[in-house]
Amino acid sequence: MTDTTDLADLKKRAEAAGLTRLTEEHLKQLQRATQGMQRHKENLRVELEVSDEPAHVFSLVEKG
Amino acid sequence: MTDFAFMTIAEVSALIRDRKISPVEYTEALIARADKFDPKLNAYLRMTPDIAMAEARAAEEEIGKGNWRGLMHGVPYGLKDIIDRDGLPTTGHSKILVDNMATGDAPVAAKLRAAGGVLMGKMSTHEFAIGGPSFDLPWPPARNPWNRNHHPGGSSSGSGSALGAGFMPAALGSDTGGSVRNPASSCGIVGLKPTYGRTSRRGVLPLSFSLDHVGPMTRTVEDNAILLNVIAGFDPEDPGSAAVDAPDFTADLDKGVEGLKIGVIRHFYTRDQKADPEMAKSIEDALTVLQGLGAEVRELEIDPLEVYAGCNRTVLLGEAYAIHEKWLQERPEDYGDKCRERFLTGTFITAADYVNATRRRRILTNRFHAAIADLDVAVTVSSMEPACEIDDDAEIERSYGRQARAPFNLTGSPAISVPTGFASNGLPLAMQIVGKPFEEAMVYRVARAYEKATDWTNRQPDLEAGCRPPQKSD
Numbered sequence: 044m045t046d047t048t049d050l051a052d053l054k055k056r057a058e059a060a061g062l063t064r065l066t067e068e069h070l071k072q073l074q075r076a077t078q079g080m081q082r083h084k085e086n087l088r089v090e091l092e093v094s095d096e097p098a099h100v101f102s103l104v105e106k107g
Numbered sequence: 108m109t110d111f112a113f114m115t116i117a118e119v120s121a122l123i124r125d126r127k128i129s130p131v132e133y134t135e136a137l138i139a140r141a142d143k144f145d146p147k148l149n150a151y152l153r154m155t156p157d158i159a160m161a162e163a164r165a166a167e168e169e170i171g172k173g174n175w176r177g178l179m180h181g182v183p184y185g186l187k188d189i190i191d192r193d194g195l196p197t198t199g200h201s202k203i204l205v206d207n208m209a210t211g212d213a214p215v216a217a218k219l220r221a222a223g224g225v226l227m228g229k230m231s232t233h234e235f236a237i238g239g240p241s242f243d244l245p246w247p248p249a250r251n252p253w254n255r256n257h258h259p260g261g262s263s264s265g266s267g268s269a270l271g272a273g274f275m276p277a278a279l280g281s282d283t284g285g286s287v288r289n290p291a292s293s294c295g296i297v298g299l300k301p302t303y304g305r306t307s308r309r310g311v312l313p314l315s316f317s318l319d320h321v322g323p324m325t326r327t328v329e330d331n332a333i334l335l336n337v338i339a340g341f342d343p344e345d346p347g348s349a350a351v352d353a354p355d356f357t358a359d360l361d362k363g364v365e366g367l368k369i370g371v372i373r374h375f376y377t378r379d380q381k382a383d384p385e386m387a388k389s390i391e392d393a394l395t396v397l398q399g400l401g402a403e404v405r406e407l408e409i410d411p412l413e414v415y416a417g418c419n420r421t422v423l424l425g426e427a428y429a430i431h432e433k434w435l436q437e438r439p440e441d442y443g444d445k446c447r448e449r450f451l452t453g454t455f456i457t458a459a460d461y462v463n464a465t466r467r468r469r470i471l472t473n474r475f476h477a478a479i480a481d482l483d484v485a486v487t488v489s490s491m492e493p494a495c496e497i498d499d500d501a502e503i504e505r506s507y508g509r510q511a512r513a514p515f516n517l518t519g520s521p522a523i524s525v526p527t528g529f530a531s532n533g534l535p536l537a538m539q540i541v542g543k544p545f546e547e548a549m550v551y552r553v554a555r556a557y558e559k560a561t562d563w564t565n566r567q568p569d570l571e572a573g574c575r576p577p578q579k580s581d
C-alpha cells in the first residue's frame with residue numbers, strides 16, 4: 044500500500060487525480076480519509092472465488 | 108384529543124375528512140409552532156408558508172365539496188432538501204447548490220402533491236446527505252428536540268427533528284447508510300428504509316446510486332405505513348426501481364406477532380461493537396415484550412458488522428466520489444469541512460476495490476437472505492448509543508460508524524427504526540426491525556405490535572425546557 048503519511052506525495056497523487064485545488068488543510072483531510080478507507084478495505088475479508096460476480100444491476104426483483 | 112402538534116396522520120386525517128378540524132387552521136397552528144420553536148432547532152432549511160396555506164385552503168375547499176382524496180389530504184409534511192419540488196430550490200444544504208432550482212417534482216413529491224398533502228417546507232439535512240452536523244454551511248444544522256445541545260442524527264436531520272418537535276406529522280428522508288433510521292432513532296420517531304427500489308429515487312440528489320432509498324418518517328408505525336402507501340410504486344424512469352406491485356402496507360398492521368419467528372442479531376451490538384448498556388438493555392426488554400406477545404425469538408448469526416461496513420463504505424464512497432468528482436476538482440473550498448472529508452475518502456478507491464466490493468456485496472446479501480429464510484424478521488440495534496452533543500466533533504466522528512444500519516442498505520432489505528425508551532440523559536433509544544425483500548408489511552406488523560404494547564411513541568419533548576440558550580456553536 045502506498046504510504047499516505049507524506050503530504051507532499053499525497054499532493055502529487057491528488058493532483059494526478061485532478062484534485063489540483065486542495066489546500067494544506069484539505070490534504071490533511073484527504074490523508075485522514077484515505078487512512079480510514081484503508082481500514083475499511085482491510086475489513087473486506089470475504090474471500091472471493093474467480094467466478095463470484097458483482098451485483099451488476101443491484102435488484103431484488105425476480106428476473107426471467 | 109391529542110395535543111394538535113402531536114396528532115398523527117391517522118387522527119388528523121379523519122378529523123379533516125369529517126370536517127371536524129380545518130386543514131387551514133391546523134396548518135396555521137403548525138406554522139406558528141415552528142415560528143416559535145424552530146429558531147432553536149433549525150429543523151427547517153426553508154419554510155414554505157405561502158405554499159402550505161394555499162394547499163391547505165385548496166384541500167379544505169375540495170373536501171368541503173365531498174372530494175376527499177385519501178389519508179394525506181390536507182395533511183402537512185416536509186421534504187428533505189435533496190428532494191425536488193417544482194419551483195423551489197433543492198440545495199442539499201450546500202453552498203454548491205444554494206441557487207439550484209428544481210424544475211419538476213420528484214415522483215415521491217408528486218405523489219404527495221397528488222394525494223393532497225400540504226408542503227410545509229424543505230428540511231435541513233447533512234450536506235449532500237453525508238456531511239454531519241456542520242456550522243460552516245449557508246444554513247445551520249438541525250438540533251435534537253429532546254435536547255437541542257444534542258445531535259438529531261442524520262442525514263435526514265431536519266425531518267427527524269421536525270417530527271420529534273411536533274412541527275408536522277409526516278416527512279420524507281433518504282437513507283444510504285442509515286440516514287432515515289439514524290434520525291428516527293435519535294429523535295424518538297419511526298423511520299423506514301424501504302426495500303431498495305420500492306420508492307423512486309428520481310428527482311432526489313444522489314449520494315450512492317445503488318444504496319440510496321427514499322423513506323417515510325413519522326411519529327407512529329401506522330402513520331409510516333400510510334405514508335409509504337402514498338410514495339411507493341414502480342418508476343420506469345428510475346433504473347433501480349422495482350417493478351413489483353405495492354400492497355396496502357396498513358393491511359396487516361394489527362395481526363400481532365403470535366407465532367412469528369424473530370432472529371436477533373445480537374453479535375452486532377455485543378461483540379462486533381459494544382452498544383451503550385442502556386441501549387442494549389432496551390433492545391433486550393423489547394424482545395421480552397415481543398416474546399410476551401407470542402413471538403419466538405432466536406439468535407441469528409451473520410457476517411460481522413465491520414465486513415458489512417467495509418463493503419458499504421467502498422460502494423458508497425466510490426459512487427459518491429464519482430458523482431462529486433467535478434465539484435471536488437473545481438471548487439473543493441465550497442464544501443463544508445465534514446462533507447469534503449467524507450467525499451475525499453473515495454479519491455483513491457480503485458476500480459478493482461469497487462468491483463470487488465460489489466462482488467462481496469452479492470455474497471453478503473445472499474448469506475443474509477439465507478440466514479433469515481425461515482424467520483419472519485430480524486431485530487438488532489440501530490445506533491450503539493443515544494445521540495451525542497452536536498458540537499462535540501470528536502464524538503460525532505467516533506459515533507459515526509457505531510451503528511448497525513448500513514448492512515441493510517447493502518442487502519436492500521426493508522428496515523425500520525422504532526423507539527424503545529429513553530436513556531438516563533433523556534435522549535431516545537431505539538431498535539431496528541429488518542425484513543425480507545418487499546416484506547415491509549411484516550416489518551410494520553412487528554413494529555406495530557411492539558408499539559401498541561409500549562407507549563414510547565406517545566412521549567413528547569418539552570420544547571420550552573429543551574430550547575436552552577444558544578451555546579458557543581450558535
